[in-house]
Amino acid sequence: MKGTIAALVKRAVEVLQDIPVNDPVKEARLLVSHAAGIRPDRLTLELREDATEEQAAALEALLARRQAREPVSHMLGKRAFYNHEFIVTADTLDPRPETEILVSLALGTRFSNVLDMGTGTGAIILSLLAETPNAKGVATDLSSAALTVAVQNAETLEVTNRLSLLESDWYTEVTGTFDLIVSNPPYIALNEMPSLAPELSYEPRMALTDEADGLTAYRKIAAGAPAHLNTDGWLMVEIGWQQGPDVAALFEDAGLINVAIKPDLDGRDRVVIGQKA
Numbered sequence: 001m002k003g004t005i006a007a008l009v010k011r012a013v014e015v016l017q018d019i020p021v022n023d024p025v026k027e028a029r030l031l032v033s034h035a036a037g038i039r040p041d042r043l044t045l046e047l048r049e050d051a052t053e054e055q056a057a058a059l060e061a062l063l064a065r066r067q068a069r070e071p072v073s074h075m076l077g078k079r080a081f082y083n084h085e086f087i088v089t090a091d092t093l094d095p096r097p098e099t100e101i102l103v104s105l106a107l108g109t110r111f112s113n114v115l116d117m118g119t120g121t122g123a124i125i126l127s128l129l130a131e132t133p134n135a136k137g138v139a140t141d142l143s144s145a146a147l148t149v150a151v152q153n154a155e156t157l158e159v160t161n162r163l164s165l166l167e168s169d170w171y172t173e174v175t176g177t178f179d180l181i182v183s184n185p186p187y188i189a190l191n192e193m194p195s196l197a198p199e200l201s202y203e204p205r206m207a208l209t210d211e212a213d214g215l216t217a218y219r220k221i222a223a224g225a226p227a228h229l230n231t232d233g234w235l236m237v238e239i240g241w242q243q244g245p246d247v248a249a250l251f252e253d254a255g256l257i258n259v260a261i262k263p264d265l266d267g268r269d270r271v272v273i274g275q276k277a
């Protein structure tokens, strides 16, 4: 197949439309950029150039993987989140746009140190540290493979000197107290797993589900929060859109005050917050 870079984009859009994916044009441009070795922001300038056989073949290989519903982020090895790009692998949950609301809410508080449990790529805590030059952080994960990815991302964002990484089952290995605790824990209930988009089967199962009712992590995170928060410190967690009342009740049972459920940009409940009295 011989043609221009524009022809590759057209081919990709056609394949992606048939899968179908949410934003075929955006994905097509990302995949063609990657296959052709062209920076995404330069793609438009290169559209009239001839594509080589190698570029066309590389694109076909990526499209076949996408037809098998592998996420684009896994093919690119990275994903944009908040103000940065993060390395992602099959060992980490993909940073998602709806999680940016948690970062925004957290940045609305004053903190000199922050704990992020189940950090994955580190997208949440690294975004917070990058925006807050004097703050320090502790990031935990049960997966050492995920922590390896988080370290690489910390290096890219140049915050390694302000971050400690701990292999820990929620608070188990955590010492000290914090002005802010954040988490996007596994919250998908076991009975919801079969109805997820096929792309999620490429992500670590332990980052998605507690294999139970979806609330296991919140019970532990809420119960341990008072002992790990400074006075006036905030706990903020991402939730599934139907979990607001249950998680808010757990926060209140733990004695947190100013408990509130916050929506994301689509208007769906996405974050629960609470403060230590």
Ligand code: GLN
Pocket: 093, 096, 184, 185, 186, 187, 188, 200, 207, 208, 209, 238
């Ligand atoms: N937000 C993810 C999803 O619904 C779930 C991530 C999680 O369980 N923390 O795809």
